[in-house]
Amino acid sequence: MKNDEEKPLGFDEVDVNHLFELLHHNSDWVWEVNAQGRYTWVSEVVTELLGFTPQEVIGKTPFDFMPPGEAERVGQTFGEIVAAKRSFSGLVNRNRRADGRIVVLETSGIPLFGPDGELRGYRGVDRNISTLGERVLQLETIYDTTPVALCMIDRAGRLVMSNKAMMRLLNHTDEPASELQVSTVMPDCWSQFETDFTLADKGWDIPSSEVTWLDRCYYTQPVPVRDASENVVGLSVTWVDITRRSQAEQKLADANKVLQQYAQHDHLTGLFNRRKMDECLIEEITHTLQKRIPLSVCLADIDFFKHYNDTFGHQAGDDCLRTVAKTLLSSRLRSDDNVSRYGGEEFLVILPHTDKAGAVTVAERLRENIHALRLPHSASATGYLTISIGVATLNSDQTCPEDRPLHMIASGLIHHADTALYAAKNQGRNRVVAAPDDDQRDAPAHPPTQ
Incomplete structure (x- = not known):
């Protein structure tokens, strides 16, 4: 069946032509994928964004239009989303157009379920953010690959964001960050973060601190994250491994103790x-x-x-x-x-x-x-x-x-x-x-x- 003859999942015949008119002439690319991640319907905006006709896109996956490294990165993130059967938004990704040029899209979507409750696929939109998106992706790359552990913790103690160094710190490299509860994984640290939330709510500065985790010593600096209403919704925490420095300080303290012993x-x-x-x-x-x-x-x-x-x-x-x-x-x-x-x-x-x-x-x-x-x-x-x-x-x-x-x-x-x-x-x-x-x-x- 041709793309313009197919109907998006969940829509009735009523006003379907009017709906298609809206979808095909929107600035955003609207699409649906099945449970295997293959496009089953796309609006004609895809031609403007990617240079491919809807018929050339149907049956393919979003990752077929991404450079290999990008496909691997986004595929891993999307796999976590599908496994959790949750909606998502603001997923920034690079795509290669038919003419070879790169376009940066921001993807959002919601899960679609059948009468039996099984996941049937996703419906979503892609927006062209090439002007800003490349900068966002660069910042994301810096954030993810920096050797310093970085994370964001929400008020419920959930690890909302974390880079690779943070996951190595937690020794959870194979587990999605969103499934980790700091209050469970690091209970001693969580009690300190609760105090930090209290200080942030009062508008006070949050002091840095030194914590020990899995026989390593870290310097931590929490910074409050606020929403549009200036409410504190999380803490952005930097973790710097100072184990060697701590060990050197301990050796120096031991040496000073020996010197004091000799002096006294x-x-x-x-x-x-x-x-x-x-x-x-x-x-x-x-x-x-x-x-x-x-x-x-x-x-x-x-x-x-x-x-x-x-x-x-x-x-x-x-x-x-x-x-x-x-x-x-x-x-x-x-x-x-x-x-x-x-x-x-x-x-x-x-x-x-x-x-x-x-x-x-x-x-x-x-x-x-x-x-x-x-x-x-x-x-x-x-x-x-x-x-x-x-x-x-x-x-x-x-x-x-x-x-x-x-x-x-x-x-x-x-x-x-x-x-x-x-x-x-x-x-x-x-x-x-x-x-x-x-x-x-x-x-x-x-x-x-x-």
Whole structure:
């Protein structure tokens, strides 16, 4: 049957001639295809658009008039539409005319169903948008092929649009984007997008964020998409893979942590070093003066350590320092107590919230634990390694001039502990001596004898 004698599906005989007159002289090309996608009826406008007569078009598919690459691209999209049995609009596509020139059409269509509910085909229109269409197709190509993942998410959490990079990100390269629910596939991200919708509704800027998905780290930047009435209908989201940068930052953080470890700890014993000890002592003195609570320090020194080094060698001396440090740390100290290597064979123990009596008790336990190691030392009166300890306390009832620098108070406290340590050495070593409560002299420290 000739094209002008066939009637579009679903039309009655009434006014059919008038209808054909409208269709054949319209600016848009009207057509129908069957369930296999082959043209069963086309208006005569096709000759103006493609240069083919209706009889040359009937029985062919739309993809027969497209360049191969375009036919593959549009065919995949149209296959998704047919599978969903839904209407569509704004499908931009390139077509090759009979004279070889390219024309860009915008296609829209609706599904046609038989009495049994089965899909019988599609009825639609094509409009020539060559002037604008080439630009649209170029933008679509850029959007689809850019290595950065791009997508649009509607308010229901449906992935309305996505490029190839986005589908690879989601690991759904074979599944139509329109069938994906972000709220289901990426529930953690969806909760953030819901917050972004709220911000967009209020007219506020949406901040960027970093998210982790399938062991990759992404920088995301959502931008609100509005309709003609300025209502927010979706979010256009850019996903930039920053996994390498994140890994590099983590390596840098780990390196900084190691450097900080070196900067704050003694390389031989692993205890806090003198620099960190100064910081901790200043901090604890600040708390003491603010909260009116006592603070004590214990300055411990290994007895006759030079003789120990000369007798057993410096390697044994280093092992001895490490053993003493480990023993001091394991002497049932509290979590906020601080043990540091003050220098050489001296160790400082900072005891927050501790008065003189409590500090002496702790110091005696430290001394006993070192003696219990039973490390042979011929210069010691006991025949074993021992330590002497000086104790000093900053009491809560002591007043300090408001203009006195904290580091001066810290220096004075250690000076009193050093003076008590000197006394312990002079009294025979292997003992604990506490500085008197009223001992506030600022005389130079006495270097303790070995």
